[in-house]
Amino acid sequence: MNKKYVFLAGLLILLGIGLAVLPSREYPDEINPVQLLGEIKDQTRFLSTDEIAKRIIEKDPSYMYVDVRDPAEYNSFSLPGAVNVPLSQLLDSANIVLLNQKVKSVVFFSNGDISAEKAWLLCRRMGYKHQYVMQGGLNYWMETIMNPPVPLASAPGQDFDTYQFRKGASAYFGGGPAGTSSIVNAPQQNVLVKPKKNSSPAAGGC
């Protein structure tokens, strides 16, 4: 028998044993701190309250809202359809199944955005996909959606559109009646969910 084959086989077996005894990683998808810092730098994890309001109104099923506050606070008020995962119980196995979703996007929120961001950062470290934070938390939600400030008369038209939307949204979520504000003149009172642009018909071949 050729000696070098014996040598090679022995070497490979040794390496194989080495691989087998390597410590298994607790979270196989864990991303390293440098990558995580990169994600922290770009602010894409934040969803605005307007965007979230729109998605709730549209009943977008691909979003899940996770309230990381205590159960007592959750029971007294939360976003419609939100689930409660107190931050201290984030890593319970039942919650992990909920958060590590391949299909749904997870939006964390709390009173501010600090607790929510803590949950986000840990979940991202574990490599979970589609994780977001509601910018400003419920405090900001109250200030923008439930009780939107009236834009200045000199404000750009876009601000008024936003205001209109927020008024409508606040009515949807149980806030004040829409359209009672003095600056609003009648016509544009409904919140219109923009219909998708019709694509032009495909012109045929030849």
Added chain:
Amino acid sequence: MVAAGLFAILIIIGLLTMRKPAVRYKLTVKEALASVTSPGDQLSIDKANEIIQAKNSEYLFIDVRTPYEFIKGHFDSAVNIPLSNLFSEENYKVLKQAEHDKKSLVLYGNDQSQANAPWMLLKQIGFTKVLILSGGYAVANVVRSVVADSTHEKGIDAEIARYNYAEMVKGISKPEQVPGSISNPQKVTTTPKPKSSAPAAGGC
């Protein structure tokens, strides 16, 4: 035999040149969660002011804002380590040196949420004495200029509910129940999606 030798040499070279990354997690996710939910790492603004005035060298203030903001104003003795360069070689050395000198790091941004993520990162990669300034630089400035009173606490901690949400929502009635509501009752209308695009005109 040559092939076997080459093979062995390649593997050995591979093992030797495998470098461990400079920055690695020292805490497991569980430990990290426990350490970031304990309230002990918050440095109050009053305490921070005391430290700055006493020029207490046991603390190193780290400003995570951009250099531009840092130049416009910062705490005395603070070091600027912008968030984006947190792990650059130079900055990492500063952090390590501070740890070596047994200093506590105090991170701050404009508000607390700006310093939150870097604070968590530093804790997870093994720095033990890292504090975060409650509120942040903007709030600290307000507090310093206004006579200190207990009401400012509310503005500092972003995680305190500023409103009674349930009352607030309950207090304002739904539009249907408002008598003499001017507009039509249905406020949110979803226009049906237009029928999807025209049939593709076929080939020849």
